[in-house]
Amino acid sequence: MRNTYLILILLFVSLSVSAASFRGFLLTKDGYQLTGYLNLIEYAPTGNLIVFTNDFGDEYSIHPTLVKGFGFSKDGENFRYVSRFHEGLWFFLREDQSGRALRLYRLPDSSDDWVDDQLLQLFQNPIPTYWIGYGKDQIFPVPRVGYKKSLREFFAEASPELARKIGKRGYRYRDIYAIVAEFNERSMRRRRRL
Structure with missing residues (x-):
């Protein structure tokens, strides 16, 4: 109360x-x-x-x-x-x-x-x-705590290469903007080839 x-x-x-x-x-x-x-x-x-x-x-x-x-x-x-x-x-x-x-x-x-x-x-x-x-x-x-596991699972099916990079230099929590931009760029490249 x-x-x-x-x-x-x-x-x-x-x-x-x-x-x-x-x-x-x-x-x-x-x-x-x-x-x-x-x-x-x-x-x-x-x-x-x-x-x-x-x-x-x-x-x-x-x-x-x-x-x-x-x-x-x-x-x-x-x-x-x-x-x-x-x-x-x-x-x-x-x-x-x-x-x-x-x-x-x-x-x-x-x-x-x-x-x-x-x-x-x-x-x-x-x-x-x-x-x-x-x-x-x-x-x-x-989440800040456990972001590596969460993002790896999230990207595992759609972009396995990106999922493997999560947690390494340039792919840490503070680099979330770059990670999302890279995924968007990869998905655009994949679409153009089809």
């Missing part, structure tokens, strides 16, 4: 934290775009949510189950987030790398000034930072 009160108090404190608003859009489940201002990405016991102010000035807390995703621009850079479900929780994941075969997503954290991740520390099981998207809206978490 004390944990519930602690979570609720932290949730209300995090709601009061203000951040800069960014002009952007929400993409609804039925394909409509709602324009407005995206204020803050927050974490809750059920995943994360975004505070959105529409063009009429109404403020909403949007849970990932309600929308496909959202996007905005900051200093000429575009940011795109998609909603994904994994092991009982819904998350907004930032699309960092897009490819034909794989997409690389990252869990929002406090390195971005529009993210409040205070409640993220209360999760008992750490949530992986990186996620690989494949197929139609399927995601694969890449």
Whole structure:
């Protein structure tokens, strides 16, 4: 019971934290775009949510189950987030790398000034930072501990050569962007030959 009160108090404190608003859009489940201002990405016991102010000035807390995703621009850079479900929780994941075969997503954290991740520390099981998207809206978490085994199993059937390189120099956890880019490049080469 004390944990519930602690979570609720932290949730209300995090709601009061203000951040800069960014002009952007929400993409609804039925394909409509709602324009407005995206204020803050927050974490809750059920995943994360975004505070959105529409063009009429109404403020909403949007849970990932309600929308496909959202996007905005900051200093000429575009940011795109998609909603994904994994092991009982819904998350907004930032699309960092897009490819034909794989997409690389990252869990929002406090390195971005529009993210409040205070409640993220209360999760008992750490949530992986990186996620690989494949197929139609399927995601694969890449945990920091045990990433070699996870990625080797993930790539074993589709690209055995790449799977064997995981864990070696240039194919470590910090090289996840290069690994995903290499897989996308290999899959494009294979397609062209057919």
